[in-house]
Structures are given as structure tokens and as C-alpha cells.
Amino acid sequence: MNLTRRKLKRILRYHVTIIVSGSAIVSSLLILVLVLVPTVSKIQTLIRENETIFEDITLLESKIDLLDSYDATILANNLTSLVDALPQEKSLGYFISTIGAIEQEQIIDISSYAFEAPGSISTGSAEPASKKAADNPYESLSMTLSAIGSLDEIQNLFQTVGTLKPILSVPGFSLSFRLNEDGSADNIARLSLTADFNYRKPKIPRPAPLDPLPRMTDDDSELLTDIGDRILLAKNERSEPLYFQPGRNPFSN
Amino acid sequence: MAKLVDINLLSSSTTKSVRYIMLEQILRKVAFVAVTLVIIFGLGESMAYLYFTGKLQSAISRKTELIDNVSQSVEKEIVYRMLLQYLEPIGVLTKRQVPLDEVIATVRQLAGDTAIRSIGFTADHRVSVRFAFLNLESGLDMVATLVNLVDEKVIEDPTLGSVSIAESEEYTVTVSFTHNFL
Numbered sequence: 001m002n003l004t005r006r007k008l009k010r011i012l013r014y015h016v017t018i019i020v021s022g023s024a025i026v027s028s029l030l031i032l033v034l035v036l037v038p039t040v041s042k043i044q045t046l047i048r049e050n051e052t053i054f055e056d057i058t059l060l061e062s063k064i065d066l067l068d069s070y071d072a073t074i075l076a077n078n079l080t081s082l083v084d085a086l087p088q089e090k091s092l093g094y095f096i097s098t099i100g101a102i103e104q105e106q107i108i109d110i111s112s113y114a115f116e117a118p119g120s121i122s123t124g125s126a127e128p129a130s131k132k133a134a135d136n137p138y139e140s141l142s143m144t145l146s147a148i149g150s151l152d153e154i155q156n157l158f159q160t161v162g163t164l165k166p167i168l169s170v171p172g173f174s175l176s177f178r179l180n181e182d183g184s185a186d187n188i189a190r191l192s193l194t195a196d197f198n199y200r201k202p203k204i205p206r207p208a209p210l211d212p213l214p215r216m217t218d219d220d221s222e223l224l225t226d227i228g229d230r231i232l233l234a235k236n237e238r239s240e241p242l243y244f245q246p247g248r249n250p251f252s253n
Numbered sequence: 254m255a256k257l258v259d260i261n262l263l264s265s266s267t268t269k270s271v272r273y274i275m276l277e278q279i280l281r282k283v284a285f286v287a288v289t290l291v292i293i294f295g296l297g298e299s300m301a302y303l304y305f306t307g308k309l310q311s312a313i314s315r316k317t318e319l320i321d322n323v324s325q326s327v328e329k330e331i332v333y334r335m336l337l338q339y340l341e342p343i344g345v346l347t348k349r350q351v352p353l354d355e356v357i358a359t360v361r362q363l364a365g366d367t368a369i370r371s372i373g374f375t376a377d378h379r380v381s382v383r384f385a386f387l388n389l390e391s392g393l394d395m396v397a398t399l400v401n402l403v404d405e406k407v408i409e410d411p412t413l414g415s416v417s418i419a420e421s422e423e424y425t426v427t428v429s430f431t432h433n434f435l
Contacts, residue, residue, distance in 0.1 A: 046306060056413070198342075205331055223344055
């Protein structure tokens, strides 16, 4: 027993360098495989997370800068102006008031007008959500109109139509001059035109903080100015608010 | 050369071979390098871990702060997005809206001395006008104006209908053309 112990001691003493060095090498390898390599992948994950968060921060900062560059009141006024140009609903009242105002302004003497398949009198809420409506950027309500006037008055009417809110599209017209009894032409012409009143049911956005916000282009700004300059002859009575207010609880007083 | 000395483990004197001693030296160096590398690498890794964790924490708090800011102006954002939503169809509509008063102005320019009997305008911007005139010279002036308007690219693809004479001895002719809008 004693002899074995002595033997073992001698063997250890003889191989001490190799045992210690080998243990150090094996330990280093174990530390490398079990500790250092997994930590490297953790650090890589941290770096990726950092990059993602910095991208989010850049996005949020640019979004805040963009929103700060606009005045809330001006934005709301611009939206009102756009909705006057392209109503949110098939508002027959608004369209009829506009035609009435054209006559009241003595731009031309309107003999008659009729809407084609006006459907529900009021609003978009009564309309079926069709695929066609979803694909089109806007919907239209066609109207035929007859009027009597001189060529100057007709030219003036067309000029006015081009500067009106709501935006009226006139795909076609025909005019003919009345003939007198002696066969000569009168100065008064009969005008018959088809016009489209356009409207669009808006989709109320529900933006998440990290949804990117596109910038308004120069063309968009020009268009806003152009629409702002257009004449509003009749008041656009809305049955619904322009947009919901997320901070407001509709059930609270 | 590689003289091996008998290693008698049981004897009191132990001797090592040269190769064994060289192996020991190599292993000692390798072990030293390995331990040193592990220490350096471990320290570097720990520092990097701490650095990136700290950076992540501050980035998360900055992001939370910014999200709060954005949430405060959500109503403004909704209005802005609705504006953009409306601008697209309105842009389409205004581009499609042609200045019809220009059509009347062009027809008047074309008419000159001749009288306009009727005007028709269709969605493809095709205009057809019936003119009436008492002498052929007026008609010829009208044709000259028509050519000028084509040259100026105000109108294109003109067609001239046959001239007919009415009972009142006036000539009537129908002119069709496509109106260009700038």
C-alpha cells in the first residue's frame, strides 16, 4: 500500500509539467468552447438588437421631425379643404347646393339637371363595400345638365367649373345655337353636358409608432395650394367627423 | 543520438529523455499561450458584453422616450396620413379635369368670321364643330386658322367634312379635331 503511494507520487512528480500543462490546455479549450464561444454569439445578438433599435430610433426621430415641421391647425384646414374638393360620401345635398350656387351666381341659366342612379340620398355608410370601390381611388355620381346661355356665359361656366370645390369632371358636352324663324342662328346656345361628382370614402389610418411616415412631395404641396385656392360655392355639410380622435373616450362625458 | 536513459521508476534517481524534455517545453509554451489567450479573450469579451448591454439599455430607453413623443402627436399623424390619402385621388382627378373653356376659346379662334352652329366634345378630347358661312372666303380663312392651330400643336388630327349649301344659301361644314391640353 505504502509502495503504491510512493510509486504514484514519483510518477506524478516525474510527469508534473506535462500534467499541469495538459490540464491548462484542456481547461482553456473547455473555457473556449463552453464559455467564450457562446458569449460571442450573445454579443453578436446584442449588436444586431442595437442595430435594429438604432434603425427604429432614426425612424422615430425623422417622424417626429416631420410632424413637428407641420402646424396641426394648418394640417386640419388642408384636410378640410381636400374633403371639400373630394367629399367623404355621396352627399347629394352638397352637390345640389353647388349647382344651385352656380345658378345663383348668375354664371348660366340652368334649365334642368338629373343625377343618374343617385341611390341612397345620404352617406357612404349606406353603400355596399364593393371590390370596385376598393380598387378605385374615388367613386363618381354622374349627372346630366341642360343650360341656356351665350357662348361667353358657357365659356365662363367652364372656367368656373375648373376652379370649383367639389372637383367636377365633365367628360363631354354638346351645344347648339337656336335658330330664329328666318333660319339665322341666335346668340343663345343650348348646352347639354354630363358631369361627374366624385367622392371617396376615407380609410381612417390607425398608425403604429413605428410605421414609417412618407414625406409630402413638392407636387403634393402644389396640389394642396391649388385645392386651397379653389372656390367653395356651397357648404359641405358632413354627417361624420373628418377623423376620429383617438385620445377621446366616446363613452365619457 | 537520441539516447534514451532507462527510466526506472522504482529507482531513486529518475532521468528524462531529451525528447521528453522537449515535449514538456512545448506543452508548457502551448499551455502558457492558451491560458494567456483565454484570459485576454475573456476579458475583452466581458468588456464588449458590458459595453453592448449598456448601449442597448440606453437605446431602449431612448426608443421608449421617442415612442411616447410620437404617441402624443398621433392625432396630427392621422390628419397627415389622411391628407396623403386624399392627395392621390385628387391628383388623378385634377389631371383628368381638362380646361373646357380652352375648347370654346379654340373654337372661337377657329370660327373667325364664320358662325358656330354646334359644338360637341367627347371624353377622348375629340371636338366636332359645325360652322356656317355665307361666302367661301370665310371658309378658307377658317381652314388657314385650322392649319395654324395644328402647327402650334393646339389641335391635332383634324378632319374636314364636306361643305353643304343650305336653303338660306349659307355654307355649312363640320370640322373635327382632337384638342391638346397642356
